Amino acid sequence: MTAPTRQECRRFHQAALDLAARARRIVRRAVPGRLGVRRKPDRSLVTDVDLGVERALRAEITNRFPSHGIIGEELPPRLPTAAYQWILDPVDGTLSFVHGLPLFGTIVALHHHGRPVAGVIDHPMLGTTYSAGRGLGAWRNGTRLRIRDAARTDLGDEIVSAADRSRFVELGAGRAFDRLVRTHRHVRGYYDCVAHSWAAEGSIGAVVDYGVRLWDLAATRLLVEEAGGRYVVCATRGDGAEARYGIIAGKPNVVRWLVGIFGRRT
Amino acid sequence: MTAPTRQECRRFHQAALDLAARARRIVRRAVPGRLGVRRKPDRSLVTDVDLGVERALRAEITNRFPSHGIIGEELPPRLPTAAYQWILDPVDGTLSFVHGLPLFGTIVALHHHGRPVAGVIDHPMLGTTYSAGRGLGAWRNGTRLRIRDAARTDLGDEIVSAADRSRFVELGAGRAFDRLVRTHRHVRGYYDCVAHSWAAEGSIGAVVDYGVRLWDLAATRLLVEEAGGRYVVCATRGDGAEARYGIIAGKPNVVRWLVGIFGRRT
Numbered sequence: 001m002t003a004p005t006r007q008e009c010r011r012f013h014q015a016a017l018d019l020a021a022r023a024r025r026i027v028r029r030a031v032p033g034r035l036g037v038r039r040k041p042d043r044s045l046v047t048d049v050d051l052g053v054e055r056a057l058r059a060e061i062t063n064r065f066p067s068h069g070i071i072g073e074e075l076p077p078r079l080p081t082a083a084y085q086w087i088l089d090p091v092d093g094t095l096s097f098v099h100g101l102p103l104f105g106t107i108v109a110l111h112h113h114g115r116p117v118a119g120v121i122d123h124p125m126l127g128t129t130y131s132a133g134r135g136l137g138a139w140r141n142g143t144r145l146r147i148r149d150a151a152r153t154d155l156g157d158e159i160v161s162a163a164d165r166s167r168f169v170e171l172g173a174g175r176a177f178d179r180l181v182r183t184h185r186h187v188r189g190y191y192d193c194v195a196h197s198w199a200a201e202g203s204i205g206a207v208v209d210y211g212v213r214l215w216d217l218a219a220t221r222l223l224v225e226e227a228g229g230r231y232v233v234c235a236t237r238g239d240g241a242e243a244r245y246g247i248i249a250g251k252p253n254v255v256r257w258l259v260g261i262f263g264r265r266t
Numbered sequence: 267m268t269a270p271t272r273q274e275c276r277r278f279h280q281a282a283l284d285l286a287a288r289a290r291r292i293v294r295r296a297v298p299g300r301l302g303v304r305r306k307p308d309r310s311l312v313t314d315v316d317l318g319v320e321r322a323l324r325a326e327i328t329n330r331f332p333s334h335g336i337i338g339e340e341l342p343p344r345l346p347t348a349a350y351q352w353i354l355d356p357v358d359g360t361l362s363f364v365h366g367l368p369l370f371g372t373i374v375a376l377h378h379h380g381r382p383v384a385g386v387i388d389h390p391m392l393g394t395t396y397s398a399g400r401g402l403g404a405w406r407n408g409t410r411l412r413i414r415d416a417a418r419t420d421l422g423d424e425i426v427s428a429a430d431r432s433r434f435v436e437l438g439a440g441r442a443f444d445r446l447v448r449t450h451r452h453v454r455g456y457y458d459c460v461a462h463s464w465a466a467e468g469s470i471g472a473v474v475d476y477g478v479r480l481w482d483l484a485a486t487r488l489l490v491e492e493a494g495g496r497y498v499v500c501a502t503r504g505d506g507a508e509a510r511y512g513i514i515a516g517k518p519n520v521v522r523w524l525v526g527i528f529g530r531r532t
Contacts, residue, residue: 189455
């Protein structure tokens with residue numbers, strides 16, 4: 001269980017960026033109205049593009065890193081006991097993607113024994129790529145991200161992203177959600193990974209996201225922490241690949257304030 | 267009160283696009299963190315960029331169309347009794363702009379005796395420009411927009427944008443808002459003009475926007491109607507420049523369904 005060296009982290013960070021760039025080319029070639037949209041058993045949407053991206057990334061990972069495992073949203077795990085695991089969400093925010101809204105993204109991350117080593121969130125239609133490598137900082141389109149914390153007296157001016165009340169209810173946080181919405185002026189419902197990207201760059205004070213799965217979160221912790229922010233798991237439900245999480249990530253003082261409302265996993 | 271000719275509509279449509287392009291250049295030059303942010307008496311935000319854009323557009327309009335009036339969000343009206351009135355919102359979505367979120371826009375519209383002649387919503391950071399001229403169609407970055415109506419059996423799959431419950435309550439529509447959120451799976455809170463743009467291109471089924479002012483709406487009706495959509499005023503409060511409106515705009519069948527929930531101005 002030797003941790004990856006700094007040089008390995010650099011190489012994996014670059015590999016994650018390469019994979020995201022490959023995904024972006026496939027997504028941008030997609031023709032609106034011919035996406036091959038279907039519903040999965042859980043009623044969420046999947047398209048031929050989701051599957052095409054995941055297959056392309058799996059082929060590239062298997063080729064470059066044959067001993068590494070792969071966990072993707074759309075296809076079965078590969079080498080589930082390997083120390084290194086690539087975690088992929090080819091199109092996070094499929095509802096937005098299908099409707100032509102630019103707020104979706106591709107998530108690519110590498111974990112080593114469960115600890116994040118590299119992570120990328122790429123937004124093909126916004127033209128922004130957020131990436132981080134362990135010990136290497138967080139970046140947006142090549143510019144270093146450094147979160148400036150909010151003053152504790154100015155928390156009322158911070159935008160907090162929290163969407164989908166029903167998913168908070170499912171994880172027992174319906175009352176906390178209502179309390180936040182009732183008492184804070186700037187709660188906005190930014191969905192999916194774009195809210196995580198905006199938290200990592202400090203555009204919003206924090207994202208509170210409940211009901212998310214492993215691949216939805218795979219890049220977020222490293223992105224936010226390498227940018228100087230704070231990441232807290234507040235709730236979990238279920239185990240293994242089925243587990244759903246509630247997390248808060250963003251500026252340290254905003255996260256502390258919100259953990260006071262939502263609590264944290266004990 | 268001769269209505270503008272088709273040729274005049276073309277000229278005014280191009281002028282509105284020119285003005286929006288000028289605004290975009292100023293907005294893109296703005297340096298994050300040095301925007302000169304202040305609070306207006308109504309507690310909403312204004313920046314030096316809002317004022318700089320409005321001043322630049324006013325100078326250009328006064329120069330090209332000296333007999334036309336101007337109504338802008340940030341400065342006093344010019345020639346308020348003129349037949350032609352330019353209506354300007356230099357930065358719609360100032361909260362997003364100040365925080366570095368790309369969801370704001372510039373609104374430029376020309377009305378003749380209260381009827382829209384040309385309208386533009388420009389999103390400098392999304393790289394999208396939506397425009398329409400009376401009888402000339404609606405356009406996005408030079409491509410004609412044609413809304414495909416939703417089948418009445420598929421309304422449940424349509425995204426409806428509705429944000430800020432408090433503004434619905436102010437216009438007496440709090441119960442209608444709650445009914446929509448309780449009964450429809452895909453209600454999302456997209457704020458400001460980007461929700462109007464997405465309704466005009468049919469990415470979302472409809473936008474329901476309450477508490478908005480004249481300049482927030484100045485381009486929306488023409489954009490949506492020229493794209494083949496429907497626009498309905500559901501509520502008003504107050505008079506003249508102080509008036510606040512509640513509107514629904516988007517795909518005809520989605521708008522009809524929502525008017526059944528929210529009612530319309532009688």
